[in-house]
Amino acid sequence: MNSQPEPSAAKLARFAAGLRLSDIPDPVVTRAKLHILDALGLGLASNVYDYGQRSAEGVAAMGPVGSCSVIGRPERLEPRDAALINGILIHGLDFDDTHLASIIHPTCTSLPCALALGESLGASGADVLTAFLAGAETSIRIGLAVDGGFHHVGYHATGVVSHFASAVTAGKLLGLDADRITAAQGIAGSTASGIQVFLEEGAWTKRFHPGWGAVAGITAAQLARGGFKGPSRPYEGKFGLFDTHLHGDEPKLDAMTDGLGKEWHFGETALKPYPVCHFIHGCADAAIELFAEIGAAEIVSVKAMLPEPTLHIIAEPTEAKENATTEYEAKFSAQFVVAACLLKGRFGLPDLQPLALADHEVRALAPRVKCFADPDTAFPTFFSGGVEVTLADGRVLTRHVRVNSGAGERAMTAGAVSEKFMASASLAVAQDRAERIRDLVYDLENIRIADLMTELGG
Numbered sequence: 001m002n003s004q005p006e007p008s009a010a011k012l013a014r015f016a017a018g019l020r021l022s023d024i025p026d027p028v029v030t031r032a033k034l035h036i037l038d039a040l041g042l043g044l045a046s047n048v049y050d051y052g053q054r055s056a057e058g059v060a061a062m063g064p065v066g067s068c069s070v071i072g073r074p075e076r077l078e079p080r081d082a083a084l085i086n087g088i089l090i091h092g093l094d095f096d097d098t099h100l101a102s103i104i105h106p107t108c109t110s111l112p113c114a115l116a117l118g119e120s121l122g123a124s125g126a127d128v129l130t131a132f133l134a135g136a137e138t139s140i141r142i143g144l145a146v147d148g149g150f151h152h153v154g155y156h157a158t159g160v161v162s163h164f165a166s167a168v169t170a171g172k173l174l175g176l177d178a179d180r181i182t183a184a185q186g187i188a189g190s191t192a193s194g195i196q197v198f199l200e201e202g203a204w205t206k207r208f209h210p211g212w213g214a215v216a217g218i219t220a221a222q223l224a225r226g227g228f229k230g231p232s233r234p235y236e237g238k239f240g241l242f243d244t245h246l247h248g249d250e251p252k253l254d255a256m257t258d259g260l261g262k263e264w265h266f267g268e269t270a271l272k273p274y275p276v277c278h279f280i281h282g283c284a285d286a287a288i289e290l291f292a293e294i295g296a297a298e299i300v301s302v303k304a305m306l307p308e309p310t311l312h313i314i315a316e317p318t319e320a321k322e323n324a325t326t327e328y329e330a331k332f333s334a335q336f337v338v339a340a341c342l343l344k345g346r347f348g349l350p351d352l353q354p355l356a357l358a359d360h361e362v363r364a365l366a367p368r369v370k371c372f373a374d375p376d377t378a379f380p381t382f383f384s385g386g387v388e389v390t391l392a393d394g395r396v397l398t399r400h401v402r403v404n405s406g407a408g409e410r411a412m413t414a415g416a417v418s419e420k421f422m423a424s425a426s427l428a429v430a431q432d433r434a435e436r437i438r439d440l441v442y443d444l445e446n447i448r449i450a451d452l453m454t455e456l457g458g
Contacts (some may be wrong), residue, residue: 087211102143110135159194166217186230224411282385
């Protein structure tokens with residue numbers, strides 16, 4: 001008699017297969033639409049950046065014309081190609097949401113898959129919304145099980161979990177039963193990766209990770225649909241995800257399934273007010289709060305207090321972080337971001353443009369920002385941060401932010417999300433079109449997904 005507990009993949013599959021939109025609490029559904037709106041605005045904005053254009057050209061050259069729309073672009077592609085480009089566009093600015101405790105960008109782990117496959121299947125907005133939430137919740141729960149472990153050993157957690165989240169999303173849209181959604185996760189386990197070597201030089205591969213996860217998830221679900229056999233224990237099995245990726249650290253398996261279907265962690269997800277790595281947000285808040293007090297005084301030195309487990313990502317190697325030169329290097333440099341916030345009292349997409357990156361005052365101050373472990377951090381519940389500024393007139397100013405803006409009780413309101421969407425979308429499309437897209441997302445459960453995708457396509 002087999003005494004092994006039921007695999008986590010089977011529990012997640014049963015949850016997804018039986019999920020109906022009416023089962024999901026209204027506040028979670030409402031919040032999900034705001035996160036989708038935010039993501040689509042970022043996807044539109046990415047088209048004005050070089051990586052957006054080059055990514056679209058590269059993917060479009062690989063395959064034939066298809067039926068699926070690309071955000072903000074005229075191409076019509078096959079589902080997997082559309083999902084790949086849309087994933088790059090949504091995540092490319094690193095301005096998308098984060099579930100803080102799991103350190104996952106949940107919307108981009110399942111939305112690219114949901115949009116492309118949903119459009120190809122002629123799905124309703126309600127079906128897409130349900131499948132999206134099933135996948136996004138899956139991604140968060142995998143992240144919670146490892147307690148930041150993927151990042152600690154060099155993996156981009158979103159790049160890893162997006163394969164499983166998209167497999168669940170695709171399986172749900174295809175109407176697979178629990179056994180086949182289990183198989184889809186097992187198949188996806190053989191593709192799940194996403195190394196963080198991009199941090200060394202500001203390479204573009206992080207942008208590619210969730211879109212590639214969508215490609216893998218759609219592939220896995222279609223193979224499972226046809227009867228392809230995948231391992232039933234892709235997470236906890238010997239040589240499974242946790243065994244191979246965590247270097248011996250024990251996962252918290254209960255976090256993957258406790259309260260599944262009743263407790264929705266997606267509702268805790270934070271939206272970003274700044275287009276930089278979320279780990280820096282508490283420090284950015286603190287620096288912006290000090291801006292008015294500093295005034296025209298000369299800054300002699302700065303201490304930035306950050307969560308200790310994040311320092312290797314946003315503060316090291318020190319010389320490279322202090323001398324960030326590209327947009328992608330800058331958004332992962334606590335030194336650059338804190339310097340800009342102290343000198344400007346803000347941080348937005350314009351502060352990552354070439355002229356801003358070359359600002360001699362910011363570049364001169366960044367090497368004087370020294371980063372330390374924050375003894376008062378609330379990480380990983382919140383991405384806390386503090387700043388101590390020593391001025392030439394002898395004053396020492398300090399500020400510590402426990403709950404970073406956009407999270408917890410400081411979550412962005414619906415109005416703030418709408419404003420962020422309009423600001424992002426307006427970089428690429430006219431205001432009236434952006435307003436139509438916004439209104440369709442707000443009414444997503446009552447439309448066909450093709451209606452939204454037609455408006456999104458160029």
